[in-house]
Amino acid sequence: xxxxxxxxxxxxxxxxxxxxxxxxxxxxxxxxxxxxxxxxxxxxxxxxxxxxxxxxxxxxxxxxxxxxxxxxxxxxxxxxxxxxxxxxxxxxxxxxxxxxxxxxxxxxxxxxx
Amino acid sequence: xxxxxxxxxxxxxxxxxxxxxxxxxxxxxxxxxxxxxxxxxxxxxxxxxxxxxxxxxxxxxxxxxxxxxxxxxxxxxxxxxxxxxxxxxxxxxxxxxxxxxxxxxxxxxxxxxxxxxxxxxxxxxxxxxxxxxxxxxxxxxxxxxxxxxxxxxxxxxxxxxxxxxxxxxxxxxxxxxxxxxxxxxxxxxxxxxxxxxxxxxxxxxxxxxxxxxxxxxxxxxxxxxxxxxxxxxxxxxxxxxxxxxxxxxxxxxxxxxxxxxxxxxxxxxxxxxxxxxxxxxxxxxxxxxxxxxxxxxxxxxxxxxxxxxxxxxxxxxxxxxxxxxxxxxxxxxxxxxxxxxxxxxxxxxxxxxxxxxxxxxxxxxxxxxxxxxxxxxxxxxxxxxxxxxxxxxxxxxxxxxxxxxxxxxxxxxxxxxxxxxxxxxxxxxxxxx
Numbered sequence: 001x002x003x004x005x006x007x008x009x010x011x012x013x014x015x016x017x018x019x020x021x022x023x024x025x026x027x028x029x030x031x032x033x034x035x036x037x038x039x040x041x042x043x044x045x046x047x048x049x050x051x052x053x054x055x056x057x058x059x060x061x062x063x064x065x066x067x068x069x070x071x072x073x074x075x076x077x078x079x080x081x082x083x084x085x086x087x088x089x090x091x092x093x094x095x096x097x098x099x100x101x102x103x104x105x106x107x108x109x110x111x112x113x
Numbered sequence: 114x115x116x117x118x119x120x121x122x123x124x125x126x127x128x129x130x131x132x133x134x135x136x137x138x139x140x141x142x143x144x145x146x147x148x149x150x151x152x153x154x155x156x157x158x159x160x161x162x163x164x165x166x167x168x169x170x171x172x173x174x175x176x177x178x179x180x181x182x183x184x185x186x187x188x189x190x191x192x193x194x195x196x197x198x199x200x201x202x203x204x205x206x207x208x209x210x211x212x213x214x215x216x217x218x219x220x221x222x223x224x225x226x227x228x229x230x231x232x233x234x235x236x237x238x239x240x241x242x243x244x245x246x247x248x249x250x251x252x253x254x255x256x257x258x259x260x261x262x263x264x265x266x267x268x269x270x271x272x273x274x275x276x277x278x279x280x281x282x283x284x285x286x287x288x289x290x291x292x293x294x295x296x297x298x299x300x301x302x303x304x305x306x307x308x309x310x311x312x313x314x315x316x317x318x319x320x321x322x323x324x325x326x327x328x329x330x331x332x333x334x335x336x337x338x339x340x341x342x343x344x345x346x347x348x349x350x351x352x353x354x355x356x357x358x359x360x361x362x363x364x365x366x367x368x369x370x371x372x373x374x375x376x377x378x379x380x381x382x383x384x385x386x387x388x389x390x391x392x393x394x395x396x397x398x399x400x401x402x403x404x405x406x407x408x409x410x411x412x413x414x415x416x417x418x419x420x421x422x423x424x425x426x427x428x429x430x431x432x433x434x435x436x437x438x439x440x441x442x443x444x445x446x447x448x449x450x451x452x453x454x455x456x457x458x459x460x461x462x463x464x465x466x467x468x469x470x471x472x473x474x475x476x477x478x479x480x481x482x483x484x485x486x487x488x489x490x491x492x493x494x495x496x497x498x499x500x501x502x503x504x505x506x507x508x509x510x511x512x513x514x515x516x517x518x519x520x521x522x523x524x525x526x527x528x529x530x531x532x533x534x535x536x537x538x539x540x541x542x543x544x545x546x
């Protein structure tokens with residue numbers, strides 16, 4: 001079991017979700033986050049005073065998958081989120097120790113899907 | 114020496130004229146003037162109302178661009194209006210097409226009433242009242258090109274459009290000697306000049322610009338949109354009842370019909386949603402209310418309160434069909450339904466005036482089809498066709514022109530990042546403190 005975390009551009013969310021659905025990955029948790037990479041963002045201006053700080057809006061996806069779905073999930077995120085420009089984001093793949101479905105008490109692989 | 118005297122006379126000239134006007138003001142009625150000034154304020158409030166209505170409906174990354182465009186219209190059109198716009202629209206007639214520039218820079222527009230337009234209020238109050246209409250009309254078009262229009266293009270287009278489309282049409286319909294007015298077409302508060310005009314420009318803008326990138330997104334803040342719709346309803350009493358140009362029974366009639374039509378239209382759209390989509394929606398109800406306000410605008414001073422129910426009901430049915438079926442079928446991206454509500458609602462309102470107008474309500478008006486006079490409906494139809502065709506064609510040409518000069522549309526990257534950040538270097542909301 002793997003836990004896939006992806007940080008992407010907010011406007012790419014729809015495209016990524018579409019690609020995931022096409023590959024039959026339906027379970028996903030999405031949140032709005034702020035973050036920064038090495039690129040400089042577009043700084044806002046307030047009463048002609050340029051604001052410090054360079055945190056940019058990003059969207060974070062979290063997807064728990066069985067091992068066979070790691071490749072399709074990564075492919076889907078790449079396909080949907082890649083523009084080729086700086087700031088496209090990252091995909092992190094982590095080992096997942098356990099998964100428990102609250103309703104039934106199932107554990108492990110069957111609980112993920 | 115003589116030249117010095119001549120210069121002094123030139124400088125003093127206007128002030129002397131002003132003094133004479135102040136001396137000739139007994140015809141001014143204080144009640145009418147108070148209502149005219151209050152109405153002008155009410156109509157101005159509609160533009161921020163529209164900003165919130167539209168602003169709530171766009172994505173959060175574009176809300177400031179809408180608010181900025183509406184506020185810019187308030188600033189820019191005001192200056193255009195006093196420099197030349199008022200004179201082009203209402204100044205002394207040139208062949209029924211346009212006003213001349215005799216009143217440019219508000220020359221001669223002072224405290225004395227102009228009996229051709231409003232005999233009991235200062236000419237400057239009438240001018241200020243009409244200015245608010247000129248402000249909101251280009252702002253209405255924003256609904257069609259929201260989320261993808263460059264700010265520079267907005268500024269240039271709005272000034273050109275106000276000067277070359279709004280001002281002439283206002284003259285045709287309202288100006289003394291204007292040819293649509295001479296035809297006998299009835300437009301109490303601006304259904305043709307404001308709504309059909311802006312609605313057709315909106316259709317042209319949606320077609321010229323093309324669709325937005327990506328899938329359609331839900332409104333980012335419906336409460337903001339509902340607040341805006343509420344402000345529009347409130348301000349519209351100035352728009353419609355103020356168009357009586359006096360504090361009198363006609364203003365009261367317009368006030369009541371405006372209110373009734375809006376109520377009927379709001380509940381009708383919600384019912385359509387309920388039947389067609391399974392649930393009544395807040396967005397449907399406020400869209401219906403605005404459609405009702407639009408439709409009753411030309412009719413409010415010519416019809417009774419009972420007729421206003423039918424006008425509101427018909428407005429929601431017509432606009433619901435335009436927004437739900439026609440937009441989907443033809444595929445134009447009228448982002449916030451500026452054409453679907455203002456164009457379609459305006460056309461319905463103009464025709465409805467031809468159906469339900471009655472001299473019993475307003476002796477200066479005419480009887481409509483249901484009063485035994487089918488001729489009025491024909492005249493209304495002609496006025497609609499002329500205005501709609503001109504507004505669409507002229508707006509199309511202007512959009513192409515502005516596109517060639519500064520470019521209408523932001524780049525795809527800018528559209529994805531959002532107009533707030535790319536056009537104004539600001540964000541409406543923060544995520545962290």
